[in-house]
Amino acid sequence: MIFSKDIMLNQWILLMVVVLQHGAIGTMVKFNNGAFEDIVIAINPGLSEDDKIINNIKDMVKEASSYLFIATEQRFYFKTVKVVIPLTWAAKPEYARVTTESYTNADIIVADPFIKYGDEPYTLQYGGCGEQGRYIHFTSNFLTNDSLLDVYGSRGRVLVHEWAHLRWGVFDEYNNDAPFYTTGVNKAEATRCSADITGQYIFRTSTGKTRKCKIDHRTQLYEVGCQFIPNKKQTVPASIMYMQSLPSVTLFWCISHNKAVAH
Numbered sequence: 381m382i383f384s385k386d387i388m389l390n391q392w393i394l395l396m397v398v399v400l401q402h403g404a405i406g407t408m409v410k411f412n413n414g415a416f417e418d419i420v421i422a423i424n425p426g427l428s429e430d431d432k433i434i435n436n437i438k439d440m441v442k443e444a445s446s447y448l449f450i451a452t453e454q455r456f457y458f459k460t461v462k463v464v465i466p467l468t469w470a471a472k473p474e475y476a477r478v479t480t481e482s483y484t485n486a487d488i489i490v491a492d493p494f495i496k497y498g499d500e501p502y503t504l505q506y507g508g509c510g511e512q513g514r515y516i517h518f519t520s521n522f523l524t525n526d527s528l529l530d531v532y533g534s535r536g537r538v539l540v541h542e543w544a545h546l547r548w549g550v551f552d553e554y555n556n557d558a559p560f561y562t563t564g565v566n567k568a569e570a571t572r573c574s575a576d577i578t579g580q581y582i583f584r585t586s587t588g589k590t591r592k593c594k595i596d597h598r599t600q601l602y603e604v605g606c607q608f609i610p611n612k613k614q615t616v617p618a619s620i621m622y623m624q625s626l627p628s629v630t631l632f633w634c635i636s637h638n639k640a641v642a643h
């Protein structure tokens with residue numbers, strides 16, 4: 381894969397919030413020739429000051445840009461990002477003044493956990509498949525605590541997964557409500573994408589021991605409580621919307637196969 385130099389270059393504009401303006405409503409992201417420009421990432425004014433948040437946002441977007449570029453077969457990348465920093469944080473000479481960007485129209489917000497999700501990153505989607513979402517939510521713990529990398533994979537990969545929710549309105553390719561499907565008599569498989577992802581079917585007993593799952597003969601599916609644990613070692617490249625944390629995964633399934641990316 382060949383990257384031209386300017387594709388890998390992100391421009392940073394750090395902004396201090398002066399007032400919460402009610403100018404623009406909704407995203408101000410521009411799309412030019414494969415580049416997403418002027419993505420607004422806003423830090424909630426209630427969060428305590430931490431430069432690590434700003435630095436890790438930069439690293440995350442940089443990594444996400446190259447990952448997105450590969451995942452979309454060199455069609456999309458992130459070019460310019462504006463970080464809106466709370467006015468209560470120390471001012472720095474490199475910060476510019478906010479014009480119309482604000483917390484309320486940000487594409488990505490950094491804020492306290494929303495109870496239901498804890499530190500799990502999520503995208504507020506209320507439209508149907510294919511409709512843009514409202515914003516991506518990251519917690520400060522997600523951005524600064526490296527022990528969460530084991531759970532979600534690198535932050536850049538997570539951002540690409542969430543960006544696909546936000547921008548293209550694609551849904552997750554895992555299904556917590558129907559984790560298994562039957563493939564024949566006494567045979568079941570985990571719902572996953574792609575189906576070539578290998579793994580183990582593990583049941584955790586109340587004493588904390590693990591054993592292989594059994595098939596429930598009534599439903600022809602794995603027993604309730606059975607979990608599909610993908611092997612860390614895989615060769616399949618899809619899909620980011622199923623599990624971006626698997627090292628081999630670098631492609632979207634539906635996007636790469638249907639060439640159906642809208643922008």
Ligand SMILES: *[C@@H]1O[C@H](CO)[C@@H](O)[C@H](O)[C@H]1NC(C)=O
Pocket residue numbers: 521525527528
């Ligand atoms: C990092 O996250 C882990 C898992 O949520 C938590 O147990 C730990 O206390 C966190 N560390 C810090 C410094 O917040």
